[in-house]
Amino acid sequence: MAAPIALIQGASRGLGLEFCRHVLKNKPLAGVIATCRDPDRAVELRGLADQHPGRVTVLGLDVDREEDIRRAAERVTxxxxxxxxxxxxxxxxxxSGKGETSLKEVSAQDLISTLTTNTVGPLIMAKHFAPLLRKGGGGFGQQPVEKANRHSGIIVNITAKVGSISDNGLGGWYSYRMSKAALNMATKNLSIELGRHRPKVVCVSLHPGTVNTDLSRPYHRNVPKDKLFSTQHSVNCLMSIIDTLNVEKTGKAYSWDGTVLPW
Ligand SMILES: NC(=O)c1ccc[n+]([C@@H]2O[C@H](COP(=O)([O-])OP(=O)(O)OC[C@H]3O[C@@H](n4cnc5c(N)ncnc54)[C@H](OP(=O)(O)O)[C@@H]3O)[C@@H](O)[C@H]2O)c1
Structure with a gap:
């Protein structure tokens, strides 16, 4: 089987950078394509690439720009x-770095910016990279014995528990919650369309828990110590889920502990 190739979109910091580290360390044969909007400023990512000569390709990609995504897909092709x-x-x-606490803080422009990055970007990624995933060797996840149910590739959209409509008991964070709820719909749609033909592509949403990164930093003091995960712990958990994915598990959202997160 050819060496598996993982593309991590949003690899400059936080969980994306940790996914790159994890794959390089734990999948010794795998290659990593790491995309970020400004490779010159992604010092840690470039350091990681230097530590693993020949295994990491760093590409510039602003997920808000379809042209960047199209060009990156061409390079990978x-x-x-x-x-x-x-x-x-x-x-x-x-x-602003902080979620809205009430309706009067909602602004159309901020809502559109959040949806563009968190929801539209991942769907446009799927549009341009699905053809490459259809040509994959199914190097991640579990392959069943029957050929008919094999997958050639996997799309993981990192979601958040606050994007679950049925779990929403607190309100607030309009932009972020809406962006992740809509991202989950994209996951479901993709799982249907990309699961229709052979070879199948699996698509899931994964919730990483509350993780010690820049994104959640303004709220860390409200989180009990044992509930604030390191990026290493979170990515270990998420990769254990990815390692067991198959076509029967497509089209769902899973939390870091492997439980199904209700829509
Ligand atoms: N941390 C948590 O507690 C938590 C909880 C639930 C879900 N999540 C989800 O986990 C994922 C990773 O978040 P994180 O905690 O690792 O956040 P983070 O440390 O703040 O990293 C965010 C990443 O997104 C990139 N990014 C932002 N806008 C972009 C754009 N337009 N184009 C390309 N890249 C862009 C940033 O790149 P730059 O370096 O260029 O800014 C950075 O690499 C997100 O989907 C988040 O919603 C996180």
Missing amino acids: ESFGRLDLVVNSSAMLHP
């Missing part, structure tokens, strides 16, 4: 011709 895993990790809580 030319250089690799296939993909086994795409993780859409990039997102923002809100352009």
Whole structure:
């Protein structure tokens, strides 16, 4: 089987950077394509690439710009011709860094910016990278014995528990909650369309828990210590889920502990 290739979108910091570290450490044969909007400023990512010569390709990609996504897909097509895993990790809580606490704080422009990055971007990623995932070798996840149920690739959209409509008991954070609820709908739609034909592509949403990153920093003091995960712990949990994905598990959202997160 050819060496698996993972593309991590939003790899400059936080969970995206940790996904790159994890794959490089734990999948010794795998190649990583790490995309971020400004590779020159992604110092840690470039350091990681230097530590693993020949295994990491860093590409500039602002997920708000379809042209960047299209160009990155062309580069991957030319250089690799296939993909086994795409993780859409990039997102923002809100352009201000803090979620809205009430309706009067909602602004049309901030809502549109949040939806553009968190929801539209991952769907446009799927549009341009699905053809490469269809040519993948199914190097991530579990392959059943029957050929008919094999998948060639996996799309992971990193969601958040606050995007669950049925779990919403508190309100607030309009932009972020709406962006992740809509992202989950994109996941479901993608799982249906990309699961229709052979080879199938699996698509899931994954919730990483509350993780010690810049995104959640303004709220860390409200989180009990044992509930604030390191990026390493969260990505270990998420990769254990990815390692057991198959076509029967497509089209759902899962929390870091493997339980199904209700829509
Ligand atoms: N941390 C948590 O507690 C938590 C909880 C639930 C869900 N999540 C989800 O986990 C995922 C990762 O978040 P994180 O905690 O790792 O956040 P983070 O540390 O703030 O990292 C956010 C990443 O998104 C990238 N990004 C933002 N806008 C972008 C754009 N337009 N184009 C390309 N990249 C862009 C950033 O790149 P730059 O370096 O260029 O800014 C950065 O790499 C997100 O989907 C988030 O919603 C996080």
